[in-house]
Each structure stands twice: as C-alpha cells, then as structure tokens.
Amino acid sequence: MISVRSFERSHELHDRAVEFAPGGVHSNVRLGTPKVFFERGKGAWLWDVDGNDYVDYLLGQGPMFLGHAPDDINQAVADAVSRGMVFGAQHPLEVEAGHKVLHQLGWAERLRFGVSGTESVQGALRLARAATGKTKFVRFEGHYHGWLDNVLVTVKDHEARVASEGQMASHVSDSIMLPWNNIEAVEATLASSADEIAAIIMEPIMFNTGSIAPRLGYLERVRELCDAHNIVLIFDEVISGFRVGPQGATGIVGVTPDLATFGKAIAGGWPVSAIAGRADLMDLFGAGVVNHSGTFNSSVMSAAAVSATMDRLAVSPPYASIREHGGALMEGIEELGRRHGLPLRVQGLPMAFHVSLGEDPEPFTDFEGLNRRDLPGYQALAKQFGDDGVWVAGRGIWYVSAEHGAAELDETLSRLDFTLGRQ
Ligand SMILES: Cc1ncc(COP(=O)(O)O)c(C=O)c1O
Structure with a gap:
C-alpha cells in the first residue's frame, strides 16, 4: 500500500530558491517539472528531502545511465x-x-x-x-x-x-x-x-x-x-x-x-x-x-x-539487462493502461522508450504524430507518477539504467498501478 506523501520541506526549499534563482531552477527545462528537492540518489533510486523514495526513470535527463552515484x-x-x-x-x-x-x-x-x-x-x-x-x-x-x-x-x-x-x-x-x-x-x-x-x-x-x-x-x-x-x-x-x-x-x-x-x-x-x-x-x-x-x-x-x-x-556492458528491464516495463505499462481503461501508449527502444496518452494504438512515427497525443494529459499523469514515487519526465521519455532490475520493475508497476487506480 502506498501512502500519500508529503513534500513540505521541498516546498520550503522551493520558496527559498525562488528568492534568488529565476523560477527556482537553474535550467528552464525544469520549470515544468514538480518542485521536488532530492537529498540523494543511489542506483535506480532517489530520495527527496522529505524522505520520499522514487524509482527514477528521468536519470538526470539521461546521464545517470549507470545509475546514481556509481x-x-x-x-x-x-x-x-x-x-x-x-x-x-x-x-x-x-x-x-x-x-x-x-x-x-x-x-x-x-x-x-x-x-x-x-x-x-x-x-x-x-x-x-x-x-x-x-x-x-x-x-x-x-x-x-x-x-x-x-x-x-x-x-x-x-x-x-x-x-x-x-x-x-x-x-x-x-x-x-x-x-x-x-x-x-x-x-x-x-x-x-x-x-x-x-x-x-x-x-x-x-x-x-x-x-x-x-x-x-x-x-x-x-x-x-x-x-x-x-x-x-x-x-x-x-x-x-x-x-x-x-x-x-x-x-x-x-x-x-x-x-x-x-x-x-x-x-x-x-x-x-x-x-x-x-x-x-x-x-x-x-x-x-x-x-x-x-x-x-x-x-x-x-x-x-x-x-x-x-x-x-x-x-560489464549493461545493455542486455537494460533491454530486459526496459522491455518488461514497456509491456507492464501497456498492460496497466488496458487494465485501468486508460489509453497509455508505449513505443520505442527499451533503453529510452516513450509513453503517451492517445486513442490511436499505433505508434506515432513523426513529430506531427506526437502532437496528436494528449500531451497535457500525459504531463499531468507524469506528475502524479512522481507524487507516488516513480520519477519520470513530463515529455514522455523514460530512461532505463544499468541499475534497474527485477525489484525495481515490481515496485514501479505496483506504484503505477496505485496512481492509475486514482484516475
Ligand atoms: C540530442 C541532444 N542534443 C543536444 C542536447 C543538449 O545537451 P546539453 O543539455 O548537455 O547541453 C540534448 C539535451 O537533451 C539532446 O537531447
């Protein structure tokens, strides 16, 4: 059972940050992401200043390919x-x-x-x-x-x-x-x-x-x-x-x-x-x-x-394990979508796949196709995934690291299930 989390200390830090940093962030890409402040990261996991943990699929926008703090x-x-x-x-x-x-x-x-x-x-x-x-x-x-x-x-x-x-x-x-x-x-x-x-x-x-x-x-x-x-x-x-x-x-x-x-x-x-x-x-x-x-x-x-x-x-190249975890996660997300009656669409390579919301089950193949997806709807959902402990980008990309394994897969799917059950 995943309880509703508190973000009190993150909010306090955000209030202090906006006093000097425009928007409270140091890259405009982060203006649109939830204002969570992280205390540490290890492997596939992040912990914020309020003690909440997250399975991380943002991976710093990609660099943490070998997991946090390798x-x-x-x-x-x-x-x-x-x-x-x-x-x-x-x-x-x-x-x-x-x-x-x-x-x-x-x-x-x-x-x-x-x-x-x-x-x-x-x-x-x-x-x-x-x-x-x-x-x-x-x-x-x-x-x-x-x-x-x-x-x-x-x-x-x-x-x-x-x-x-x-x-x-x-x-x-x-x-x-x-x-x-x-x-x-x-x-x-x-x-x-x-x-x-x-x-x-x-x-x-x-x-x-x-x-x-x-x-x-x-x-x-x-x-x-x-x-x-x-x-x-x-x-x-x-x-x-x-x-x-x-x-x-x-x-x-x-x-x-x-x-x-x-x-x-x-x-x-x-x-x-x-x-x-x-x-x-x-x-x-x-x-x-x-x-x-x-x-x-x-x-x-x-x-x-x-x-x-x-x-x-x-x-020790991590590609086989990333493919395995990423592939299983892609299937799991689609299955959860079906189970909860949400048009969650998953496409791409397991190392960095893409999730969107849209009625068309066919993978989109170009930029126009992406724009036919429900982008604000997915962004809101991604925020809820984050609130429930799965940290992902609002723009749909999911990065998988060498440190994501079977335990992270189970935990991720159970957390996503919880979020989707609240829709
Ligand atoms: C394909 C591609 N090129 C260039 C960049 C810019 O890299 P950086 O953010 O390190 O300046 C990015 C960043 O996401 C990217 O995805």
Whole structure:
C-alpha cells in the first residue's frame, strides 16, 4: 500500500530558491517539472528531502545511465582529483579517456572533449561550415540540439520559429527545418539548395520526440546525398551515445556519420561531452583554423569519469539487462493502461522508450504524430507518477539504467498501478 506523501520541506526549499534563482531552477527545462528537492540518489533510486523514495526513470535527463552515484566511476574521479583538477594544459588521463572512447566507437578517428551537448553541437556545425565553405544546415522536426540561438526553435505546421524571447529571426535563418524520416523532403531540398548546405544534423534515432527509429533505407540515402553534395553528416548522439549500445545509434543503424556529438551517458553522470569524427574535418581544430575552446574541456574529473565509464562498458556492458528491464516495463505499462481503461501508449527502444496518452494504438512515427497525443494529459499523469514515487519526465521519455532490475520493475508497476487506480 502506498501512502500519500508529503513534500513540505521541498516546498520550503522551493520558496527559498525562488528568492534568488529565476523560477527556482537553474535550467528552464525544469520549470515544468514538480518542485521536488532530492537529498540523494543511489542506483535506480532517489530520495527527496522529505524522505520520499522514487524509482527514477528521468536519470538526470539521461546521464545517470549507470545509475546514481556509481561507485567505480566516482572512485576513479576521487582518486584522480586528489592530484589536481584543471591544469589549462594536458594530462595523461585525457589521452587514456580519448583512446578508450574512440576504441569503443570504432568508426571515429579524432575526438575533442567538451562540457555540454549544446556546445559540442555548435563545434560540429562550425566545423561543417568551415570544411565546406557553405553556411546553412538541414535539421529535423522534433530533434533537439541544445538551447543556443541557432538551434532552439519551435515548430508549428512544419514552420520553425525561434522559441525564446531574445532570439532573433535571423538566428534561425541558416537552418532548414524538414520533417524527419521523409527522404523526399531531403531530396527536394538538396535539389534546390545543396550548394548552400554545409551539414545535415539529426538524432539518428529520434529520442527527443517519441523514440523513433529511422525508416529502412532512410539514413543510407541521406548518407549518399551528403557524399554527392559535399555535405557533412552529423549525428547528434547526445542521448543515444553509449546508451543504446557501445557504439551508440551509429552501431545500430549501420550508417556512419562524418561527425557525431556525445554527452549524457559518456561519463557516468559527470558533465562531459564530445565531438568525434573524421580526421580531415576534426583536424581543422588542431590546425587552429576552426576554434574550439573551453576552460573545463578534458578536465581531470571529466577524463577520469569517461575513462572509468568506458572500462565499465567494456568489462560489464549493461545493455542486455537494460533491454530486459526496459522491455518488461514497456509491456507492464501497456498492460496497466488496458487494465485501468486508460489509453497509455508505449513505443520505442527499451533503453529510452516513450509513453503517451492517445486513442490511436499505433505508434506515432513523426513529430506531427506526437502532437496528436494528449500531451497535457500525459504531463499531468507524469506528475502524479512522481507524487507516488516513480520519477519520470513530463515529455514522455523514460530512461532505463544499468541499475534497474527485477525489484525495481515490481515496485514501479505496483506504484503505477496505485496512481492509475486514482484516475
Ligand atoms: C540530442 C541532444 N542534443 C543536444 C542536447 C543538449 O545537451 P546539453 O543539455 O548537455 O547541453 C540534448 C539535451 O537533451 C539532446 O537531447
């Protein structure tokens, strides 16, 4: 029996936070999430300041792929930082970490570390412009590439607009927004504008909107078109990298990009990102022709975290257990929906699947399909899941970690059952 929980101390902390932090948060993504303050996390679990526990499927928006506070990663970081943290120069651990990442990926020849996915995406776009001498880039509806001016947009009726006050229309005039998984749209755009297009950037599996795989042959054709038109193909693997498999989405889809960006799961929860890719492109950084900088890039702690994460993925890859737990959970959620007469729809890959509310039982296959779901209804439900101890994102994505097992599955389904019984 799950009792109704109290959030008194969280509310007090929120009241104090709003006195200095706009909205009481430090990332606008969190404005829409319940104002719970967490005291600690371990494995698949979180505990808030009121003593409530949660099975966590938000996982910090993805980074806690190995579970919260992974002992091996944190010990490696603690050992390393006892000898220094940031040198403004090179150190042996960054060489070790870089080699391990490239070894794990298999296809990339060079790599630069950064701190956030957002900035690594910018680095990749800059490289593409420099290498091709062209300015525009093609991107896709429902894909997210960070919060900076040239990539932050909202899309309505296939039209992209700036998403924030303070952005200028000119900021997005160099991007061409297309529906994803629609090869005709790419072909038509390249037929008219290939000589202006430096890059095509996409999530190779679209996790930000629905956990949707590319259609058969889609990426292969995009690859061909990029080769034919001197366009740099960038896979934004900030979510998929190291999460969907040791080689990220690239290893699953079987198409190799020219550049890829990584973040989130690359470092067991530590703030690290990376750009990886073809030597001839990446070496423009090394030649000093294209600038890529950052005080904290390849800090001791980030290199130690990446290195230890790569060791874990090599020695005891968690993918089979994540697939098992995620798959069982997906089935369990659907079954609960049926039992409670709620149109809960579950789709995608077990490592990061998508849950929505909607009458249509068919998985949606694009951004428009997502918009036909009952998004406010699901967001309200996700909040109730959180209130009852299952911590999930309001936008529908459920991240599964290496630490989710049979006990978490049972507990999660019983808590969801309780919430759905209250509808
Ligand atoms: C695919 C993708 N690219 C880029 C980013 C931006 O990464 P960060 O939030 O680390 O800046 C995100 C964040 O969710 C993402 O999902």
